Amino acid sequence: xxxxxxxxxxxxxxxxxxxxxxxxxxxxxxxxxxxxxxxxxxxxxxxxxxxxxxxxxxxxxxxxxxxxxxxxxxxxxxxxxxxxxxxxxxxxxxxxxxxxxxxxxxxxxxxxxxxxxxxxxxxxxxxxxxxxxxxxxxxxxxxxxxxxxxxxxxxxxxxxxxxxxxxxxxxxxxxxxxxxxxxxxxxxxxxxxxxxxxxxxxxxxxxxxxxxxxxxxxxxxxxxxxxxxxxxxxxxxxxxxxxxxxxxxxxxxxxxxxxxxxxxxxxxxxxxxxxxxxxxxxxxxxxxxxxxxxxxxxxxxxxxxxxxxxxxxxxxxxxxxxxxxxxxxxxxxxxxxxxx
Amino acid sequence: xxxxxxxxxxxxxxxxxxxxxxxxxxxxxxxxxxxxxxxxxxxxxxxxxxxxxxxxxxxxxxxxxxxxxxxxxxxxxxxxxxxxxxxxxxxxxxxxxxxxxxxxxxxxxxxxxxxxxxxxxxxxxxxxxxxxxxxxxxxxxxxxxxxxxxxxxxxxxxxxxxxxxxxxxxxxxxxxxxxxxxxxxxxxxxxxxxxxxxxxxxxxxxxxxxxxxxxxxxxxxxxxxxxxxxxxxxxxxxxxxxxxxxxxxxxxxxxxxxxxxxxxxxxxxxxxxxxxxxxxxxxxxxxxxxxxxxxxxxxxxxxxxxxxxxxxxxxxxxxxxxxxxxxxxxxxxxxxxxxx
DNA sequence: CTGTTAGCGCCTTCAA
DNA sequence: TTGAAGGCGCTAACAG
Numbered sequence: 001x002x003x004x005x006x007x008x009x010x011x012x013x014x015x016x017x018x019x020x021x022x023x024x025x026x027x028x029x030x031x032x033x034x035x036x037x038x039x040x041x042x043x044x045x046x047x048x049x050x051x052x053x054x055x056x057x058x059x060x061x062x063x064x065x066x067x068x069x070x071x072x073x074x075x076x077x078x079x080x081x082x083x084x085x086x087x088x089x090x091x092x093x094x095x096x097x098x099x100x101x102x103x104x105x106x107x108x109x110x111x112x113x114x115x116x117x118x119x120x121x122x123x124x125x126x127x128x129x130x131x132x133x134x135x136x137x138x139x140x141x142x143x144x145x146x147x148x149x150x151x152x153x154x155x156x157x158x159x160x161x162x163x164x165x166x167x168x169x170x171x172x173x174x175x176x177x178x179x180x181x182x183x184x185x186x187x188x189x190x191x192x193x194x195x196x197x198x199x200x201x202x203x204x205x206x207x208x209x210x211x212x213x214x215x216x217x218x219x220x221x222x223x224x225x226x227x228x229x230x231x232x233x234x235x236x237x238x239x240x241x242x243x244x245x246x247x248x249x250x251x252x253x254x255x256x257x258x259x260x261x262x263x264x265x266x267x268x269x270x271x272x273x274x275x276x277x278x279x280x281x282x283x284x285x286x287x288x289x290x291x292x293x294x295x296x297x298x299x300x301x302x303x304x305x306x307x308x309x310x311x312x313x314x315x316x317x318x319x320x321x322x323x324x325x326x327x328x329x330x331x332x333x334x335x336x337x338x339x340x
Numbered sequence: 341x342x343x344x345x346x347x348x349x350x351x352x353x354x355x356x357x358x359x360x361x362x363x364x365x366x367x368x369x370x371x372x373x374x375x376x377x378x379x380x381x382x383x384x385x386x387x388x389x390x391x392x393x394x395x396x397x398x399x400x401x402x403x404x405x406x407x408x409x410x411x412x413x414x415x416x417x418x419x420x421x422x423x424x425x426x427x428x429x430x431x432x433x434x435x436x437x438x439x440x441x442x443x444x445x446x447x448x449x450x451x452x453x454x455x456x457x458x459x460x461x462x463x464x465x466x467x468x469x470x471x472x473x474x475x476x477x478x479x480x481x482x483x484x485x486x487x488x489x490x491x492x493x494x495x496x497x498x499x500x501x502x503x504x505x506x507x508x509x510x511x512x513x514x515x516x517x518x519x520x521x522x523x524x525x526x527x528x529x530x531x532x533x534x535x536x537x538x539x540x541x542x543x544x545x546x547x548x549x550x551x552x553x554x555x556x557x558x559x560x561x562x563x564x565x566x567x568x569x570x571x572x573x574x575x576x577x578x579x580x581x582x583x584x585x586x587x588x589x590x591x592x593x594x595x596x597x598x599x600x601x602x603x604x605x606x607x608x609x610x611x612x613x614x615x616x617x618x619x620x621x622x623x624x625x626x627x628x629x630x631x632x633x634x635x636x637x638x639x640x641x642x643x644x645x646x647x648x649x650x651x652x653x654x655x656x657x658x659x660x661x662x663x664x665x666x667x668x669x670x671x672x673x674x675x676x677x678x679x680x
Numbered sequence: 681c682t683g684t685t686a687g688c689g690c691c692t693t694c695a696a
Numbered sequence: 697t698t699g700a701a702g703g704c705g706c707t708a709a710c711a712g
Contacts, residue, residue, distance in 0.1 A: 026683045062405040063705035067688045106446040108434045232632035292572035366699045403689035407704045
């Protein structure tokens, strides 16, 4: 029992050879036994497992990683952690990876290509099994260049290389769902107060809305290009204008919940009741904005947690040799409250 | 140059012995040279470094970790990633750790003690150099029990053990700053529409507000126990009541920006102008709520990014053998907009 | 079924 | 100043 090696005393960890000795077998046998390998007598395995347990043995992660390809670690690079959209995605991903079995190395690139390269470099140094690249917007982004054969999955911001595996919310569908909700409620004069035109999300949502309207034989009131900023102010300003210019207006699709809040605000000031006079629907279903507004806001939920989970799942499968390449536009859903 | 070992071909990584051979020295010398150790002739080192560079040599992380205490990895356990407060903290922490030099293993415990234990267990297995425990609220939490001598720093939620190193925003100061702003602007009838009483943040802010008022010889209008929920609805309801009950009311401190939004809403409906008739100040400086409200909201910023950075810094120092124990209440700051 | 022998890639004595 | 040898803890051949 005397420490036979320098360092044993302070570093209390039991090693495999300790276990082997305690069980009266060789290290190799102990290894096989603990790794549920074949060719080990049941009784021997029991003995080894008992020894391992009593010594509170935990295999040394690094020794293990040293001679096996897998490290059970995946890397996650976000371009902007300060982005509320990435949170649910991370959550979903974390979820899919399962507690304890797979660890996540997180790195934030601050929306800076150099930092991203650097971070990915160090992640690769740590032999991650796979890489999840989380974008800041849904605008396509250049693929990361990785020499090694590490599977990569893009989330939120898809890769410009359509052969890469990318997961992004279906914003066209989102637009359609929003419009459909209004149309089915009998609304016929619908305006779209959109976000910034440089965002794919804004463009896609607009596309979805107009597509749906067209199928109903209707055109967007106020035109298709009411692009502005992603904020309340723009929502307020723009809503005031369209609502005044079009007295028959009976619905507004807002490019985001944030914009929608501004829209609601203006409508109230104009004396238009929501939803009786004018219905309003937003995007994102950001409950801090949507749940307790006056009235509570009907919105399209982008299913971000699901998105993260799907991407993570795909990454795990890719690691296991079953890659799912290409762009995956994940489904979104309508959340009905009172505004539409 | 022919691959002398199985696996060399597919696994293109150059090893130290490759470098040594290329430089015409032994592995030992190469090691010393690259690690800036003494006892290496300058010219030899140059040669080795050149060889390493040309072979694009990166030391094997695991081999290195196998016989050295440091892994340059720290663990970060959040109790609830879905919490908007943790994001800036993570950012600040990531920042303090520096790009590339220190990697972050992220684990989300979902506010579940069992999951937390499990995650910490696996983190320890990976020999993290230190652990950052990020809480969901500022309520004190039981310390994690770690057998090994891994430094731990608590952020946002401090440890109940005051000997542990904890970093949390100074909510009492926050309350004082909010009150002071109003008092200095000449307000004398001030109400506090607070959040949930079970939150230390709500209690501390209340304490700060009353302390400051007391120093000015004033008592809180409407009493000290207007606790409710952290939401707009409560802000609306409560503001309507106090404002009606106290016609002389000239300021409201809202327990959070979210509450403040409800307060603003009610005041507008009651025809009280902000800030002319009644001033309003919130907490959190959550710009999505505060920046574009009508009028824009004056708020107390909790300096979360700074908080995260400070905590991370402390962790790094602790790892380097210079622990900073005890509770650190970090400074917060007033952000003036138009509502007060 | 079990044990012996070789490494994985690196670092660290200790001789030379 | 350099190099040879041993070891970190584990797994993967191959014998026995």
